[in-house]
Structures are given as structure tokens and as C-alpha cells.
Amino acid sequence: MLRAKDLHITFNQGTPIETRALRGLSLEIPSGQFVTVIGSNGAGKSTFLNAVSGDLSVDSGVIEIDGIDVTRKPVWERAKHVARVFQDPLAGTCEDLTIEENMSLAWSRGQKRGFPRALNGSLRELFRERVAVLGLGLERRLSDRIGLLSGGQRQAVSLLMAALQPSRILLLDEHTAALDPKTAAFVLDLTTKIVAETGLTTMMVTHSMRQALDVGDRTVMLHQGKVVLDVSGAERKGLDVPDLLQMFERVRGEKLSDDALLLG
Amino acid sequence: MSFFSMMGAFEIGLIFALVALGVLLSFRVLRFPDLTVDGSFPLGAAVAAILIVNGVNPFLATFIAMLAGALAGIVTGWLNVRLGIMDLLASILVMIALYSVNLRIMGGPNVPLIAEPTVFSITLPGWMPEYVERPLLLFVIVIAAKLVLDWYFSTRSGLAMRATGSNPRMARSQGVATGRSILVGMAISNAMVALAGAMFAQTQGSADISMGVGTIVIGLAAVIVGESVLPSRRFVIITLSVILGAILYRFFITLALNSDFIGLQAQDLNLITAVLVVIALVLPKLKSRFKRRAAPAAKES
Numbered sequence: 001m002l003r004a005k006d007l008h009i010t011f012n013q014g015t016p017i018e019t020r021a022l023r024g025l026s027l028e029i030p031s032g033q034f035v036t037v038i039g040s041n042g043a044g045k046s047t048f049l050n051a052v053s054g055d056l057s058v059d060s061g062v063i064e065i066d067g068i069d070v071t072r073k074p075v076w077e078r079a080k081h082v083a084r085v086f087q088d089p090l091a092g093t094c095e096d097l098t099i100e101e102n103m104s105l106a107w108s109r110g111q112k113r114g115f116p117r118a119l120n121g122s123l124r125e126l127f128r129e130r131v132a133v134l135g136l137g138l139e140r141r142l143s144d145r146i147g148l149l150s151g152g153q154r155q156a157v158s159l160l161m162a163a164l165q166p167s168r169i170l171l172l173d174e175h176t177a178a179l180d181p182k183t184a185a186f187v188l189d190l191t192t193k194i195v196a197e198t199g200l201t202t203m204m205v206t207h208s209m210r211q212a213l214d215v216g217d218r219t220v221m222l223h224q225g226k227v228v229l230d231v232s233g234a235e236r237k238g239l240d241v242p243d244l245l246q247m248f249e250r251v252r253g254e255k256l257s258d259d260a261l262l263l264g
Numbered sequence: 265m266s267f268f269s270m271m272g273a274f275e276i277g278l279i280f281a282l283v284a285l286g287v288l289l290s291f292r293v294l295r296f297p298d299l300t301v302d303g304s305f306p307l308g309a310a311v312a313a314i315l316i317v318n319g320v321n322p323f324l325a326t327f328i329a330m331l332a333g334a335l336a337g338i339v340t341g342w343l344n345v346r347l348g349i350m351d352l353l354a355s356i357l358v359m360i361a362l363y364s365v366n367l368r369i370m371g372g373p374n375v376p377l378i379a380e381p382t383v384f385s386i387t388l389p390g391w392m393p394e395y396v397e398r399p400l401l402l403f404v405i406v407i408a409a410k411l412v413l414d415w416y417f418s419t420r421s422g423l424a425m426r427a428t429g430s431n432p433r434m435a436r437s438q439g440v441a442t443g444r445s446i447l448v449g450m451a452i453s454n455a456m457v458a459l460a461g462a463m464f465a466q467t468q469g470s471a472d473i474s475m476g477v478g479t480i481v482i483g484l485a486a487v488i489v490g491e492s493v494l495p496s497r498r499f500v501i502i503t504l505s506v507i508l509g510a511i512l513y514r515f516f517i518t519l520a521l522n523s524d525f526i527g528l529q530a531q532d533l534n535l536i537t538a539v540l541v542v543i544a545l546v547l548p549k550l551k552s553r554f555k556r557r558a559a560p561a562a563k564e565s
Contacts, residue, residue: 053437079439092437096430096497097423104420105427109439113420145497161438 002029002052002169002201007061009047009225021047022058023225031066031168034195034202034216038209038244040252044225045205046087049173052203054078065168080110083162083200085155085175092158095147099138099157102146103127106161130160134190152183156190163194170195172204176211188215209241219244223251269518271395275467277514278402280482281507282460284490285409287483288506289453293417294429294446299355299480300340301457303362304333306476308458310366313375313471322383326462333458336362337450345443366473374472375465382466398467405463409456410503416452417499425449457483478534485537486510488544516540 009022021044029035039045050056052063054075063071065081086092093102104118104127124142132139134156138149146154155175162170172191176184192215195202206212212219219236221229221244228251231239283301290298308329315325336358343354367373388397416422427435428445435442457479465471490509496502520528520536528536 055433055436074441075436076439076441079437082437084437086434086437091431092434094427094430094434097426101423101426105423105435105438105440108420108424111439113424113440115416115419115421117418118420118423119418 001031001064001066002027002203003062003064004028004048004052005062005064007048007051007063008059009044009051009056010059013059021225022051022061025061025222025226027220027227027230029201029203029218031201032199033218034192035204035218035220036212036216037203037205037220037222038207038212039222040248043222045222046173047225048222049171049203049205052169053082053084053171081168082171083109083165083167083169084171085158085162085173087174087177089151089154089158089178093146093154093161095145097146098143099131099146099149100124100127100142102157103130103161103164106164109165110167111165130164131157134160150183152179152187155179155183155187159187159190159194163198163200166198168201170198170200170202172202174205174207177207191215209244213239213241213244221248221251268395269522270515271399273514273518274511275395275399275402276464277511278399278406278507279460279463279467280486280514281406281510282409282456282463283479283483284486284506284510285406285413285503286453286456286460287480288487288502289413289449289456291484292429292487292502293426294449294453296341296344296429296446296450297352297355298337298340298450298453299352300336300358300362300450300454301483302476302479303359303366304336304454304457304476305461305464305479306366306471306473307336307362307369308333308461309465309471309475310369310375310461310473311458312462313377313465314369314371316377316380316382316466317375322381322386322466326383326459326466329462330455330459333461334451334455336458337452337454338447340454341447341450345446363473366476370471370473373474374470376470377465378469383463384466402463402467405459406507409459410507413452413503414500478537481534481537481541482513483510485541485544486513488541489513492544492548513540 004025004027007022007025011019011021025044025048037045047056051058054070054073058071061071062069070078070081094105100119104123107123127142128139131142136153136156138153138157146157149157176187179187188211202216204216213236218232220227229247283305286301290296311332312325312329315328316322340355340358343349343357344351384398384401387401388394417426424435424440425445425448427438428440428442432442461476464475486509487506488509489512490505490507493508493512494501494505496505517533517536520526521530
């Protein structure tokens with residue numbers, strides 16, 4: 001379970017370019033739920049994800065994973081509970097290392113690493129099995145540098161790596177955005193498969209409203225650093241992209257008029 | 265070049281192979297431009313020399329010199345990781361500080377070791393001339409250092425260190441405490457450089473405050489020469505190529521200094537080093553340019 005309570009993050013505080021990225025964002029995700037997150041540019045989606053992963057520290061608020069307060073824990077300590085796939089396919093893997101070395105890194109995520117060999121026969125066998133599921137022929141290229149793979153292939157491997165060790169939370173930050181449509185569909189397919197198999201509590205940021213409604217169990221819309229829409233179940237099933245767009249416009253309009261009032 | 269000067273080049277080449285392995289770790293694996301080595305090389309020499317002069321067993325003295333080097337590396341890493349000082353600047357600060365520290369340790373600009381026991385004098389059987397036996401012992405030490413590094417980088421911990429240098433954000437998201445990785449890497453790297461300094465003092469018969477000048481460039485030269493002679497991505501080969509690079513580099517220098525017709529003298533050493541590094545850096549670029557010209561528009565990325 002993930003619980004975020006009243007998160008505030010402000011960038012460049014006290015300067016003319018001050019940006020209030022999160023303004024009291026609260027969200028609770030029960031174990032095993034797959035939540036899609038949408039919102040316009042600057043709504044705070046990525047900031048929120050980075051706050052959960054620990055890449056950004058919050059100014060105030062509390063983040064709990066399975067009841068444990070992780071608000072002040074660094075990224076590498078949270079990694080025990082949080083797996084992540086980045087938007088940039090190059091960011092989630094180490095291009096100088098081979099496919100199997102990358103997977104070995106993920107294999108010891110959240111564990112004491114120590115001095116056993118990073119790779120051995122049985123681990124290679126395990127990695128080969130996992131990679132073979134992709135059907136990309138990567139099982140024959142385990143000792144190739146991962147920098148030689150395409151963006152889509154690397155993103156697929158990143159997903160496998162995220163599921164290699166049990167964790168609590170899976171964070172997906174527009175992880176299909178940098179891929180061509182066909183590859184994006186493949187990676188998204190893989191995502192739903194892996195989430196279904198592992199039962200991970202998942203939060204997926206996406207720019208596609210279609211994707212947001214089709215995938216997962218619940219959709220959350222962020223605007224100006226807050227949750228402005230939260231739909232699930234039957235209500236969500238009944239929604240279509242135009243409905244969502246309309247809600248989106250209405251939220252923006254209301255906010256705009258709020259601001260107008262303030263300014264006036 | 266006589267056999268004597270060849271063995272001399274081999275000997276110094278082996279000592280700088282240790283420096284090169286340390287530089288490989290900081291510059292290549294961690295991508296930390298670490299100039300601390302210009303201070304940790306004489307630090308190793310100073311600590312070993314002063315301990316030997318005071319009657320400590322040369323092996324123990326050498327080991328303590330390594331610890332001192334490790335500490336210097338940790339200070340640089342700490343300045344960078346915990347205090348957020350830029351990597352290059354942090355290492356320069358420690359390098360400068362070590363100049364004073366080394367003078368303090370030695371109590372003067374140099375410590376003679378001519379009449380003292382060294383790791384060489386207490387182990388070598390004396391069956392062959394000293395200038396043959398010394399390189400042999402050094403060879404054993406360098407190979408041991410290489411094997412330890414090879415082993416370390418085949419472990420999970422070593423893999424985490426490689427990831428730290430290559431993609432720190434990814435490393436953190438995989439649960440690697442990158443700050444700690446950098447500290448450990450800098451400690452190992454500078455310990456090896458200090459070991460080289462301790463060996464250098466014991467072969468040259470003294471520790472001297474100015475012996476560290478240009479250590480980093482020589483180490484880097486060895487790494488670069490090694491990479492162009494024996495390019496590889498396998499770590500076991502990379503460490504070997506770096507050792508080869510250090511020895512080859514030293515042979516070049518000796519050759520240049522011994523070729524009377526060029527008219528170079530010992531004081532030109534640093535100039536030759538700089539020129540050699542420039543050539544080694546530029547050659548691969550020229551090579552790829554020629555390749556591109558030979559096969560136009562064949563492979564564009």
C-alpha cells in the first residue's frame with residue numbers, strides 16, 4: 001500500500017521563478033491496485049513520482065509504503081520497496097554493462113550485495129528464461145552490451161528488471177512515451193502482464209487518455225499539484241476519452257476563474 | 265638501449281602499472297577525475313620511508329602506506345559526496361593539502377633509504393643481480409593487485425560500483441548506495457597509488473616531496489596507451505591492457521631519453537609525457553576519421 005499525505009514541493013523557493021509543483025497532494029493506493037495518472041504538463045505527475053521514489057525530497061508531507069514512513073529515506077534505501085521504469089529508455093539501464101550484468105544489478109536490488117559473484121550459471125539460466133518471454137531473441141545476446149539494444153528493447157528489459165525481485169510499488173513514468181506506436185503497444189502489453197503476474201501496487205503516468213482508461217483499475221488526474229479527479233470501478237468503466245477531456249477542461253476552467261477572481 | 269636500462273624501464277613501468285590500475289578505477293570505472301594521486305603517491309612513499317627509518321618491518325610499513333593512501337581517497341570522496349564539492353576541485357584540494365601533510369610526515373623534503381632494509385632487500389635471495397630480481401618481485405605484486413581487482417569487479421559489490429560510475433541514477437534506483445560506492449572506490453584507487461609510491465621510494469632509495477608531480481598524467485597515459493594497444497570491454501583484459509600500457513609507456517620514455525640523436529634529456533620527461541598523452545588521445549580520432557573517409561556513408565550514426 002502506498003499512502004501520500006499532504007505533499008508539498010516548491011522549486012526555486014523565494015525566487016521569481018518559484019514553482020509550486022505539489023500543493024498538498026494526497027493519495028492512497030491499496031495493495032495490488034494499478035493506478036494510471038494523467039494531467040497536463042506541469043501538473044506535478046513526474047514530481048509526484050520522483051517524490052515517491054525518493055529522487056526529490058518533499059518540503060512537507062508524509063509518504064508511507066506498507067505503513068512504513070519512508071519520507072526521509074534516500075532512493076537506494078527505498079529501492080527495496082520501489083521498482084521503477086524511467087521515461088527515457090537510456091536512463092533505466094546501464095549502457096556500458098551487458099544485459100546479464102544489468103539484470104544482475106536488479107537481481108540484488110534491496111539486498112545486501114556483498115561479494116558473491118555477480119553472475120553464475122544458474123543466474124544466467126534464470127535471466128535467459130525471463131528474457132526469452134519477450135520473444136525478441138535477447139536470450140541469445142545476454143552478454144551483449146545493453147547500449148546496443150534499441151530503446152524499446154531496453155525498456156522491455158527495464159520492465160523485466162523491475163519485476164526480478166519482489167517489491168511493493170512499481171512506478172512507471174511515461175515509460176512508453178519515447179517509443180514508436182508498435183513498440184509502445186508491445187511494452188504496454190508486457191506491463192499489464194507483469195503487473196497481473198506479480199500483483200504489484202502500480203502507478204503509471206501517461207499522456208494518453210485512452211491508455212489511462214484502458215489500463216489498470218483506477219485513474220487519477222492531477223492539476224496544479226493536487227488530485228482533482230479520482231475515478232474507479234463502474235464510474236470509470238462508463239467513461240470515455242471525450243468525457244475525460246471534458247472533465248479536464250472543466251477543472252482547468254474552474255481553476256482559471258479562481259485565479260481570475262484572485263487577480264481581480 | 266642496454267639490458268640494464270631495459271630492466272630499469274620494466275621496473276618503473278611495473279610500479280606505474282599500480283598507479284594505472286588506481287587511475288583506471290577512478291577515471292574509467294567511477295568517472296571521477298581524481299588528481300589526489302599526485303599527493304597520495306608521495307604520501308605512500310613518505311609513510312613507508314619514515315616507518316622503515318624508524319625500524320618498522322618494510323612490509324608492515326608498505327601496508328600502512330596503503331592505508332594512508334586509502335584515507336586520502338576517502339577524504340576526496342567525502343568532500344565530493346557529502347559536502348557536494350565538485351569532484352575535480354575536491355581532488356585538487358586534497359592534493360594540495362597532502363603536500364603539507366607529506367612534508368610533516370617526513371619532517372623535511374626527503375627521507376633517504378639507502379642503508380635501510382626494504383621489501384626488496386629482505387625478500388630477494390640474491391641469486392641474480394638486484395636489477396633483475398626487483399622487477400620480478402614487483403611483477404608478482406602487480407599481478408596480485410590485478411587479480412584482486414578482477415575478482416572484486418566480478419562480485420555484486422563490484423558490479424554496483426561500475427553501475428555507480430556509468431549511470432548513478434539507475435544505480436540508486438536499483439538500491440546501490442552510490443555515495444558509499446564512490447568512497448570505497450576512491451579508497452581502493454588511492455591505496456594502490458600509495459602502494460606504488462611506497463615501492464618507488466624503496467627502489468629509488470629515498471622518498472622525496474616532489475616525486476608525485478605528474479603522477480596522474482603518467483597513470484592516465486598508461487591507461488590510454490593500454491586501451492589503444494589492447495582494446496576490450498572485458499574487465500580481465502582491461503586490467504591487463506592497463507598494465508601493458510604502463511610498461512610500454514615507460515619503454516617509450518626510456519627509448520626517447522636514450523636516443524642521443526634526438527637530444528632529449530631527463531628534464532624533458534614531463535614534456536615527453538604530455539606529448540605522448542596528446543598523441544594517444546588524438547590517434548583514435550584520426551583513425552576513425554580515416555575509416556570514415558575510406559568507407560563513405562557506410563555507417564553513420
